[in-house]
Amino acid sequence: MKKKTPILKQKEKQKASPSVKAVDAKPKRALPFIPxxxxxxxxxxxxxxxxxxxxxxxxxxxxxxxxxxxxxxxxxxxxxxxxxxxxxxxxxxxxxxxxxxxxxxxxxxxxxxxxxxxxxxxxxxxxxxxxxxxxxxxxxxxxxxxxxxxxxxxxxxxxxxxxxxxxxxxxxxxxxxxxxxxxxxxxxxxxxxxxxxxxxxxxxxxxxxxxxxxxVPFHVNERATATMQRQLQEQDWEAMLRTAEGVKRPGRTVACYRAIALSQTGQISSRLFDTHYQYPDLGLKNRAGQVDNGTEYYAADGDFYAGLINTSYHESMERTVIDGITVYRLKRMFLCALLNNERQLAYKYYTILSHHPLEGKFLSKYGPMMQKSDAILEEPNFRLVAELMPVDDSFEQWYRTPYFIGYNIMLTAGRSRRALENSLVACLYAKELTAFYQRTAPLQGESLPQSFDEALAMIGIKDGNSLQPYVVTPLSTERVRSFLRDAVQYKGQDRKEVYYELSPKYQGYYPFYYYFQNIPDKNYMKYDRESGRVN
Amino acid sequence: MKRYIIISCILFTFLLLTSCERHIEVPSASTPTSERLLIYPDYTNIVIPENIAPLNFMVRNSGDEFVVAMEGAKGSKLVAGGTKNGKIEIDSLEWRQLLQTSRNAKIKVTVYARRDAGWVAFKSYLLRVAEPIDAYLSYRLIEPGYELYRQLGLYQRNLTTFDVQTIYENNRTYHTGENHCINCHNYQNYDASTMLFHVRGNMGGTLFARDGKIEKMNMKCDSVLSNAVYPSWNPKHPWLVFSSNKTGQTFHLLNHEKVEVIDSASDLIYYNTETKQISNVLKTPTDLENFPCWTPTGDRVFYCVAHMPSFSQIPDSLHTREVVLNYAQVKYNLMSIPFDEKTQTFGEPRLEVDCEAMGKSVSVPRVSPDGRYVLFTLGDYGQFHIWHKSSDLYVKDLQTGKVYPMKASNSGDVDSFHSWSSNNRWFVFSSRRDDGSFTRPYIAYFDRNGHSHKAFILPQKDPEHNLLLFKSYNVPELTRNAVPYQFKEFRDAIYQQKGTPVTYREIRNISVGNE
Structure with missing residues (x-):
């Protein structure tokens, strides 16, 4: 016998009860049912x-x-x-x-x-x-x-x-x-x-x-970070840059992955500062429940693409010790081992990854690289990474932050022009103008990337350093003066607030970054492993 | 009728079950191949203890099926098989019988692989069965990490089987109030009933287990440099010598030896567990003493020392920087110092091996149980050789004074921390030869002529174990017996005891027994 559904029951009830009938005397047009x-x-x-x-x-x-x-x-x-x-x-x-x-x-x-x-x-x-x-x-x-x-x-x-x-x-x-x-x-x-x-x-x-x-708007950084990390795995640099463009106020993670993409596409010296640098609070906590600025999220990736392979391996291993094995870290350590030409170590990570049910694509792509010494360098993206590796051994402790493009501020010898540019950009990001100026000798007489030109013009005015050997445009010098005239009006005010006033006119301009962006947040100072001058 | 049906069902089930069991036999026809046999771990042509667990392995050559035939003495045989994944798991009972009948003899091992064209036979290799090894190997499992630690533990493996006992494990889940590290487990004279290990971090202290009791001690004392670190038990009395170290780490940017562990200060200290008194043995401002080891007679302590004359010219705060800047020039020599057990005093140090003159640096001396040899690690510099690829095992014959490398058991990668078997015939050591990063215990035979033989990795039930395990085996120590204390006893002592403070006693070092 068919069971009575609530509708059938109601229909029977309606038949039996005249009062109900009366109520529904004027049948209304029912809305269509959408499950x-x-x-x-x-x-x-x-x-x-x-x-x-x-x-x-x-x-x-x-x-x-x-x-x-x-x-x-x-x-x-x-x-x-x-x-x-x-x-x-x-x-x-x-x-x-x-x-x-x-x-x-x-x-x-x-x-x-x-x-x-x-x-x-x-x-x-x-x-x-x-x-x-x-x-x-x-x-x-x-x-x-x-x-x-x-x-x-x-x-x-x-x-x-x-x-x-x-x-x-x-x-x-x-x-x-x-x-x-x-x-x-x-x-x-x-x-x-x-x-x-x-x-x-x-x-x-x-x-x-x-x-x-x-x-969408409130978790844009989280979504962009994940998307960019995914694109990083596919080494799709242009897509990473497009994703970053969709974030009006990037967090540290997005800034890091954007810097990696800029570095890999050779645009880091011209485009690094054309985004907003005042990192929003992403509300991250570490395992102890303390405020966490999230550098450990991307440090291994940043260091890897800055050519600091041992440091990237170090970061990955530390996170693995604390968090346990993860696919992402295993892949990073596998690639570090390959770039370090530690093929037996790479094989260990390969073996572990081969037990994961869904990483066949990664293994079939990179597995054959274990067969031959330095086979990974045949891949153009990794060759670019190798170009950034330090020339001489040193200790991590001698190097400096920021992490997001490695921490090669203290780089004294590079194996490529890109290594020098990355180091100079790192100095600019860290607002280490003296270190920047000391490393610019090889650029003398050359047409300079925009941020270098702007920084040198500022150094010339601010510190009185000679700019004679450099091709710094008079326009640049004049613009610095103009900027300083504008900025001095806000002397004594909260720089974070002044940022919004001057942003429409000077966004993407290095002196503007130097004075009004990337200002350390007091909340993070306590836990920050980076330089105190930048966030 | 019912009975017949039941019996038929049982028989059918039995037949079904037995038919599922793969019958393995040596192929009746096979073609010899010149192809090199590739097995992991490499157990070819080695000397093995008669009591070792089955040497399961993986064949890495191609094949759809594998058969391994072992022929020992007195016609004893063993046949094992493996499928396409190449894993060969040997029946432990058959293995035991094979080893017993082949004592002091050789076992011939032949591997067959089934391929499209039929069975092929690889060139046979030999296993020589020698004296037994101490049955228990304890170690710490920890990731080859840098600064951080999380979950780690001390374990004891029965070498005759695959059984592993947990001695102590720290908290499995992260807890800021509970996280702690454990290290430096050490036993008195191969007897696991007298032992110690350190706890660092929360609930820190040193646990001494003796006579069925576990006591946590706070070894810090104003008169000694730092905490008690690398230990050595006196073989007869409940006395110990420790090094006390101020240790730091630094990380290489390019070098494959990724971590440099350096001491900016270190001394030797003496501790009497009965009186709970601690004393300085060698407290020198310009010398870094380390890794003490008592001789089996208990009348001498071997140790390592690096002379740092520059320390006298710079403040203590710059010692770390000084060592880091000159890390590759820091060389440790092998020393010994006599001990008088009646007065519990030490004599004048003696240079045992001038490693600096060899352009080398020594670490972890261990005297053989018969007192004839001292086994140690030599690297190019420093003392924490587990990160130094140049490190190899060397031995000094204390009768002849000859120093020579353990060529057959050394590798191109790290070979370091070692422990003798109580019968002198075996030693276990840490090696990174597999992948350059994860430490695995290797076992080597040490013959009566003072020579070592090809080392082999600790056998595991699943031969892939050593590839998959994401931890290093740290500080392998052999003992004759199993640790008689339960995990819970150690846990209670760590969590509940506050840590009895030691007191300081000055000892007057006098010249005793010094030639």
Whole structure:
């Protein structure tokens, strides 16, 4: 016998009750039924698979899963090891963000559907299971890059899966005990009024719009960072620069990856300062819960592309010690070993990565490079990196920050013109004008890149250094004077505030950067490993 | 009828199960190949202890299937097989029988690979079965990291099987109030019931386990340079000599020896666990003393020393910089100092090996249990040779005074920290020969003529283990018996004991037993 759906029940009720009939005497035109859970599924999919897909992809890369028990021992030995394992396993789906997003949305939507059934949510109460996923998405975004930086991102899937299991059990119990009908996901199983349908539909729309606003403008740095890191893996420098252009106020991470792309495309000396440098607070925390400026997020990448291979390996190893094995760090250490011509060490990382179910593409691309000494240098991008490697051995401690283009301020001998340019740019970024000036001798008599020209013009006026051997345009000198005249009017004012006043006129101009940008934030000073003069 | 059905079912199940088991036998026909046999780990032509666990390995040559035939003495045989992944796991009972029947004899090993054209046989290699090794190897597992540490532990492996016992492990999950490091485990005279290790960071102290009790001591004392670091137990009494070091690190930008661990100051200290008194043995402003090691008779302590004359001309605050700037010129010599157990005093130091004159620098001297040899590591400079690719094992024959390298067991990469087996015939040491970064314990035979033989890596049940493990084996120490203390006992001592402070006692060093 066919079970009675709530609609059928209501129709019978209407037949039996004249009063009900009377109320509905003037039949209203009902709004078309749009299955809310299907809409929810689509919305979550758009969010997780597309809008935030790269962030979740990087979460997958900052995790590790293998079926080999030895490789997972550090996880399985933990008290919640099984939960971490399951979470990491499902996180693999984000290797293809659209697929991962769909799976994530399916798990959450089905969990909410079952929960709605178990909790007997009808009428406006049906909003409860529809709102919860949005709250979870907001919670995920509130973690920022801490979703996977310094923390294990397993919970991105584990929490929804636990909820899914709980909802399933609850739904089964309710079904067995009450024999209540399970509403279809696609058909209208409720006698919603048009008003209720409108309210539910509008609520979903509002929630989705709010989610998108939170994700797109408010988490632009997180998304851009993840996208740029992904593009870095593909060595797509132009795409990285395009991504960076979409960030009006880049954080340190975006600034670092932009600098890498500029360095790789030979534009670092001409374009480094044409972006905004006053890093926003990304709200990062370290494992101890202290404020973290996030340098360790990108230090290994920055150092690698600055030719400081040992330092990049060092950073990667330190993070691995603290966070455990991750795909991203293993790949970085593998490439460091190859560039260092440590092929046996590279083979170790290759072997570990080969136990990961989804890294075949990377291994087939770089694996053959282990066969021959320095084979990696046949790849143009890595040859560029090798050109930046120091000529002589030294100690990290003798070198200086900033990290985002390595910390080769103290470079005294380079193996290429690019190494010199990077060092000079590092000096400018760090506002080390004396160090910059001391290294400019090889540029004498040459046409200078824009930032060097501007910096030298400023040095000439500020410190009275002779500019005679350099090709500094008179226009540059005059512009510095003009800038100083403008700037001196704001003497004594908060430089961060003056920045906004002068920004329209001087954005991208080195003296403007020198005086009004990249000013250390007091919150970070305590934890900052960088020079105190710049952020 | 029912009974027949049940019996039939059981028989069917049994047949099904037994048919699933792969039957391995030596191929009846095979073609010899001149192709070089590639196996990992390299267990070809080595000397092995008669009590070692099965030497499982991976064949790296191509093949769809592999068979390994081992022929020992008195017609004893063992056959093992592997699939396409090349992993050969040997049955431990059969292995044990093979080794027992082949004691002081050789085992011939032949590897066969099945290929499209049929079976091929690689050139056979030999395993020589020699005296047993001390059954227990303890070590620390830690990533080959730089400054940071997180999860690490002390473990003990039964070398006759694959069993591993956790001696102590720090907190598995990050906790600012709990994070701590453990290091320098050390035993008295190959007996694991008397041991110690240090705890650094939270809940710091030195744990002494003796006579069934564990006590945490606070070894810091105003009169000594720093904490107690590298230890050595007196073989007969509950007395120790430690080095006390001020250690720092610096990181190379280009050098493959990525880390430089340097001491800006170090002394030798003496500690009596009964009186809980600590004393300076050698407290010298311009000498860096390190790595003490007692002789088996307990009447002499070997140690390393680097002379730093420039220290007298610069303030203490610049010592670190001085060592870092001249790190490649810092050379340690091998020294010894006599000890009088009646008075518990030390005599005049004696130069044992002038390593500086050899252009080398010494580290980790260890005297053989029979007192005949002292085994040590020589590198080009410094003392923390686990990061120095030039480091090799050398021995000094204390009867003849001859110093020579352990050529057969050394490699082109790091060969360092070592421990003797109590029967003098084996030593275990740390080597980075596999990949230049991750340390693995290697076992080498030391024959009666004072020569070492080709070393082999600690066998594992899964031969890929050493490739996959993301930790280094640190400070391998052999003991005759297993550590009798439980993990929980150590944990309780670390977490609950505050750390008894030591007191200082001045000892008068006199000239004793000095030739």
């Amino acid at each position: 809310p859970f299907v809409v929810l599924l689509l919305m979550l999919w758009i969010f997780a698979g597309m809008v935030y897909g790269d962030v979740f992809y990087m979460a997958e890369q900052h995790s590790f899963f293998a079926f080999d028990p030895l490789l997972m021992k550090n996880v399985t030995d933990q008290s919640n090891g099984w939960l971490v394992m399951v979470g990491r396993f499902f996180l693999l789906s984000y290797h293809i963000p659209v697929l991962g997003g769909l799976l994530w949305a399916l798990v959450i939507t089905s969990a909410m559907w079952m929960l709605g059934y178990a909790l007997r949510c009808t009428g406006y109460l049906r909003l409860i299971p529809l709102v919860l996923p949005f709250l979870f998405a907001v919670y995920v975004m509130s973690k920022g890059l801490n979703l996977y930086y310094q923390f294990d991102p397993y919970w991105l899937f584990s929490y929804p899966l636990v909820l899914w299991c709980v909802a399933l059990v609850a739904a089964l119990v309710v079904r067995l005990v009450t024999h209540r009908h399970i509403p279809s996901l696609l058909r209208d199983g409720f006698a919603d009024t048009s008003r209720q349908r409108l309210t539910i539909g509008c609520s979903l729309l509002v929630l989705f719009v709010a989610l998108m606003i939170d994700a």
